[in-house]
Amino acid sequence: MAVSETYTDPTAAQNGSGDPVIVATGVEKWYGTFHVLKGVDLTVNKGEVVVVMGPSGSGKSTFIRTFNALETYQKGSIVIDGVKISHDLKDIESIRREVGMVFQQFNLFPHLTVLKNVTLAPIWVRHWNKAKAEEEAMRLLERVGILEQAKKFPGQLSGGQQQRVAIARALAMKPKVMLFDEPTSALDPEMVREVLDVMRGLADEGMTMVVVTHEVGFAREVADRVVLMDGGVLVEDAKPEAFFNNPQEERSKKFLSQIL
Amino acid sequence: MTTTTPDKVASAPPKSSGPGPAEWLKENLFSSWFNTLLTIVVVAVLAIAFWSLLSWAFTSAQWQVIPNNLGLFMTGLYPRDMHWRIWTLFGVVLALAGVSWGTLTRNAASLMTRPMLIGLGIAIAALIIIPALPRPEDAPAFLITPFAAAILIGLIAVAVAAAYIARSVTQKSPGIAQWLPLAWFLSYIVALWLIGGGLGIEEVRSNDWGGLVLTLLLAVTGIALCFPIGVILALGRRSDLPIVRGLSVAYIELVRGTPLIAILFMGQVMIPLFLPEGLRPDRIIRAVIALTLFSSAYLAENVRAGLQSVPRGQTEAAVSLGLNKPLTVAFIVLPQALKIAIPAIVGQFISLFQDTTLLATLGLIELLGISQSVLANPSYLGRYAEVYLFIGVIYWFFCYAMSLGSRRIEEQFNTGH
Numbered sequence: 188m189a190v191s192e193t194y195t196d197p198t199a200a201q202n203g204s205g206d207p208v209i210v211a212t213g214v215e216k217w218y219g220t221f222h223v224l225k226g227v228d229l230t231v232n233k234g235e236v237v238v239v240m241g242p243s244g245s246g247k248s249t250f251i252r253t254f255n256a257l258e259t260y261q262k263g264s265i266v267i268d269g270v271k272i273s274h275d276l277k278d279i280e281s282i283r284r285e286v287g288m289v290f291q292q293f294n295l296f297p298h299l300t301v302l303k304n305v306t307l308a309p310i311w312v313r314h315w316n317k318a319k320a321e322e323e324a325m326r327l328l329e330r331v332g333i334l335e336q337a338k339k340f341p342g343q344l345s346g347g348q349q350q351r352v353a354i355a356r357a358l359a360m361k362p363k364v365m366l367f368d369e370p371t372s373a374l375d376p377e378m379v380r381e382v383l384d385v386m387r388g389l390a391d392e393g394m395t396m397v398v399v400t401h402e403v404g405f406a407r408e409v410a411d412r413v414v415l416m417d418g419g420v421l422v423e424d425a426k427p428e429a430f431f432n433n434p435q436e437e438r439s440k441k442f443l444s445q446i447l
Numbered sequence: 448m449t450t451t452t453p454d455k456v457a458s459a460p461p462k463s464s465g466p467g468p469a470e471w472l473k474e475n476l477f478s479s480w481f482n483t484l485l486t487i488v489v490v491a492v493l494a495i496a497f498w499s500l501l502s503w504a505f506t507s508a509q510w511q512v513i514p515n516n517l518g519l520f521m522t523g524l525y526p527r528d529m530h531w532r533i534w535t536l537f538g539v540v541l542a543l544a545g546v547s548w549g550t551l552t553r554n555a556a557s558l559m560t561r562p563m564l565i566g567l568g569i570a571i572a573a574l575i576i577i578p579a580l581p582r583p584e585d586a587p588a589f590l591i592t593p594f595a596a597a598i599l600i601g602l603i604a605v606a607v608a609a610a611y612i613a614r615s616v617t618q619k620s621p622g623i624a625q626w627l628p629l630a631w632f633l634s635y636i637v638a639l640w641l642i643g644g645g646l647g648i649e650e651v652r653s654n655d656w657g658g659l660v661l662t663l664l665l666a667v668t669g670i671a672l673c674f675p676i677g678v679i680l681a682l683g684r685r686s687d688l689p690i691v692r693g694l695s696v697a698y699i700e701l702v703r704g705t706p707l708i709a710i711l712f713m714g715q716v717m718i719p720l721f722l723p724e725g726l727r728p729d730r731i732i733r734a735v736i737a738l739t740l741f742s743s744a745y746l747a748e749n750v751r752a753g754l755q756s757v758p759r760g761q762t763e764a765a766v767s768l769g770l771n772k773p774l775t776v777a778f779i780v781l782p783q784a785l786k787i788a789i790p791a792i793v794g795q796f797i798s799l800f801q802d803t804t805l806l807a808t809l810g811l812i813e814l815l816g817i818s819q820s821v822l823a824n825p826s827y828l829g830r831y832a833e834v835y836l837f838i839g840v841i842y843w844f845f846c847y848a849m850s851l852g853s854r855r856i857e858e859q860f861n862t863g864h
Contacts, residue, residue, distance in 0.1 A: 296761065
């Protein structure tokens with residue numbers, strides 16, 4: 188699909204320079220007595236693409252879900268664009284507005300058309316008028332290559348199309364950072380590519396992204412940094428070529444030997 | 448699930464040459480000696496039952512009780528010279544029902560299914576034939592007077608015309624459909640005004656309201672009130688606030704643990720105790736309050752089941768977009784929950800409609816109550832079977848209409864998931 192957009196900030200896209208958008212320090216979380224996150228630190232700068240890898244149960248999904256307060260954490264701190272995530276409800280909603288999230292199971296609203304899925308939040312949260320929201324939504328749907336499906340319901344689309352709508356829906360809020368929680372894991376193999384292409388286009392435009400995925404090809408080509416999580420700790424944080432060709436940690440080597 | 452590029456040269460499925468009638472019979476009714484035996488026994492029992500019903504209906508049954516008291520069955524003690532008001536109301540409701548049906552079927556292949564067309568045809572034929580049946584010169588009308596039949600045919604024509612017009616209008620501009628609930632609400636106000644009077648027309652005291660009109664008024668009011676209360680209770684039961692949740696659970700479980708008849712009697716006796724001296728609501732209002740309080744607890748459980756079946760991911764997706772809790776519930780969770788719960792909710796409405804019969808024991812002369820009064824009349828002593836069969840058919844008609852309507856609404860909300 189055609190992703191024809193000018194780069195907003197090419198240097199940021201390449202280097203990940205600029206201000207930190209996400210600063211997580213010593214994040215710890217327990218599910219009952221189970222210690223899921225054991226003090227995780229991660230800083231994501233503006234324009235950076237960080238891919239989070241790790242075996243299942245390593246806490247990687249839980250970790251990125253703390254960035255928009257879908258999961259609470261008990262210790263440490265998470266600062267999104269200068270605002271600390273606390274239990275204060277007002278704060279949480281203002282943070283969620285700035286953090287887009289794409290889920291493994293798409294989670295489109297099945298009772299609303301594609302267009303309404305995309306315009307709902309801009310209209311009710313950003314208080315845009317309907318015409319402006321729809322214009323912006325159509326622009327986004329065109330960009331993710333599903334303009335002609337705008338009047339359909341999610342149930343009438345393929346998985347790949349649904350996930351692209353989900354990306355457009357998150358982008359419609361003009362977020363400062365996008366979180367992807369295994370966006371291609373629920374897709375049939377032939378649909379993985381169309382979703383990854385959209386994500387690649389986003390990265391090229393300088394969107395700040397944190398992506399939990401097992402797609403090694405995507406991580407190699409698109410990521411500025413790859414981090415490996417295992418057992419609730421962040422094991423390694425490196426540039427993709429260093430991570431895949433010359434991992435420093437024993438656990439990274441073991442993980443890579445299993446997936447490559 | 449459809450794909451993006453619809454296959455233009457869609458190959459037709461092979462024509463299924465279904466089994467012939469003889470094969471069908473053999474397959475479904477006579478496939479083994481045991482099934483053959485079962486078929487014969489069941490058919491024999493059905494034939495005997497049906498035959499005795501028919502022979503009773505046409506020989507020993509004395510149907511005169513129905514036409515002679517038709518006015519009572521329909522409107523109770525409502526003054527005769529005010530009956531035009533009920534007819535007007537009936538016309539308004541039928542026309543609006545036609546409009547609603549036309550709107551709901553705007554995306555369907557045709558306005559009416561074949562069984563509906565056949566049913567409508569039979570009804571109109573009956574309305575023409577029955578009043579025209581030969582009868583002795585001085586005998587009262589058989590079942591229905593020619594005058595009433597003519598009005599009914601006219602009203603049916605109005606409803607069908609309204610349905611056709613609404614269908615073609617909403618096909619062109621679907622936005623109009625959203626005004627339907629408002630139209631129904633206004634028609635309810637008009638109904639209260641037409642029945643009760645005041646504001647330019649003569650007042651009719653609620654003690655004189657009765658018959659089918661009262662039954663429908665009670666049921667519609669109960670349904671309209673218990674729905675929002677039930678939704679609020681269901682949301683309250685899932686609230687994070689412990690007091691709200693506790694109160695909702697306490698209310699729901701208390702009411703569900705009490706028989707309706709007890710609540711109805713308590714309503715008659717206790718509601719006045721909670722109100723200031725001198726303010727003693729009419730017993731119809733007290734009955735409606737009790738009925739509503741009872742049904743809303745059950746409805747809350749139906750809605751809660753719907754709420755629980757909405758996947759967690761829906762809420763997560765909504766809050767991730769920055770929607771606050773009320774918006775998430777209003778736009779994402781509740782619409783999906785109610786859609787899932789439609790069959791259960793309509794089932795509760797049907798129960799409520801049938802539960803109005805219990806009000807006869809409180810002395811309200813709704814359809815069952817007025818029937819008991821008719822049966823107490825010495826001229827109609829012992830006509831139980833005729834009267835109860837007649838009102839049974841009326842109750843069945845309305846309940847079946849509700850379940851038909853609910854299926855149509857479900858189809859309307861079906862978005863392929």
